[in-house]
Amino acid sequence: MPKVHTLADAKREQRRAYWTLVLPGFLIYISVMAFPTVFSVILSLTDYNGGRLFGGKPVSFVGFKWYGRLFVDEYFYLALKNNLWIVLVSVFGQIPLGFFLAYVLHRGLVRYGDFFQTMIYLPTVISTVVIGILWKSFFAPYGAFPELMRLFNPSYEYGISSHPLFPVLFVILWMYTGMYMIIFIANLQKIDGSVIEAAKIDGASEGQTLRYIILPALSGVLVVSAILAISGSLKSFDLIYVMTGGGPANRTTVLSIYMFDKAFKGAPNYPLANAISTVMVLISFSLIGLTKWVEHKFGGKE
């Protein structure tokens, strides 16, 4: 005998099941992600500065005051510039290198591919904190780097670097290239091998296969990787926080550290911090939009 009697009963049971399944997860998500995101934008337009959130000192809206403050702060531009460097290294360093490694491994141009892949991906899985302190000690005046340099150039003297961001960029390249390698390998595996074989039999060279078969098939993945690299670069916090803390003299600061300092160091300025994070989100979305536009404009079929 069927358990459901009427259509109305069935509908009601269906609705009840739907909401009991969806609500627990949705409520958690709304309260820790969706609401805070909206709240952040609202805060950036107020003069709230600590104290009880609701029912405390009255909070008033001050419009775009903090955004105005931001755009005249030289440290904002310094942080922005450093972030753009990281974006550049990610898009034009990690992605091409990752692609090269994936290509070599996927086409079986070397033996022991599994070993190479495992080792090259290894840095990506380790805690950023461990990586940051490790490299900080490695590059420090007392660390291994000056010693290593002296092996090649005995007159090498450790000095205060004129490009303090260099080590940070290097570590970012070191740490995340493996991730793009893995993404590309997974997508290379989706390409029909018989097409490549057929091209080879027809006399296509390795370069021609790459140019006319593999790259066009991967254009969608390249765009996704670029988007990942851009949003990842703008988010970078842990590594720099641990490696340099933004120093010396804020020379390696990035937007997220700039924001963190405003919110949690010294006298908190929550509205300003939220103005920074809102600007970060806007930059991220516009760069992603730009990437999509470039893809749309200059071909590349998914």
Added chain:
Amino acid sequence: MRDIKDTKSIGARINTVLTYVVMIFFTVMAIYPLLWLVMNSFKTTTEFQMNKLGFPKEWVLVNYQDAWVRGKFPRLILNSFIYTGVTTVATLVFSFMAAFAFAKIPNRSTKYLHGSFVIGLLLTLQSIMVPLFLIINWVGLYNTSLGVLIPYIGIAMPMGIYLGTEFIKSIPDALVESARIDGATYWKIFISIIVPMAAPVAVTVAIMTVTGTWNEFMLINILTSSDALKSLPVGVQKFAGALSSDFGKQFAALVIGLVPMLVFYLSFRKEITKGVAAGAVKG
């Protein structure tokens, strides 16, 4: 194919050798710093100052003994296991429940609810950091493990929902419908049909949640201040980051901080790389 390989020209051979050289170079670049770290964690600080690049003359364990006790590592590791375990299980349960409803129970709200989760894939931790700090304080969860766990679960949800819904959609509707005709409730269908079938994608989501939660540093750093609640990364940063001259101990602490993820990676290599590739579908 065979004879083509055997008659490789000298140019092709040089190419092969060059490819090996390049691959070996990248491999050495990737693991040398880690080997350097491990090697130096077995030297006394005095030896390190005189011998920064070579093997230890004498392998000592004293750094580990010191760091383990003074860095309070047993507590940190236990905390990290709790945070990661609870977050992963809760994320799997809640996100697959909702994913099942989105994929198999028709409802007009699905478009908006599912859409709001997908937007979550693009949101950044930075944009919620300050509000979350204020809200957690306001509701009195600052410095509690619940105040860390709830945000962790919420942050991991979008990926779980996204991958879960995609996968459950691919399960034939007929399976759910025939179970309904036989009188099974949606809950029973979820437990006895969906969960077993969705196991492979659940593994992917679990692995992504484990790596993300275990390594998370920024939020827990601002949402807690008590020693008893610190996770391994925070503990390592506070302890090892503060040791600016006691290198042996610092390196030992870093190795302790590195080992759990290393073991996890080497045990689930295939699943982890599959998860990374799956996660890149977003965007």
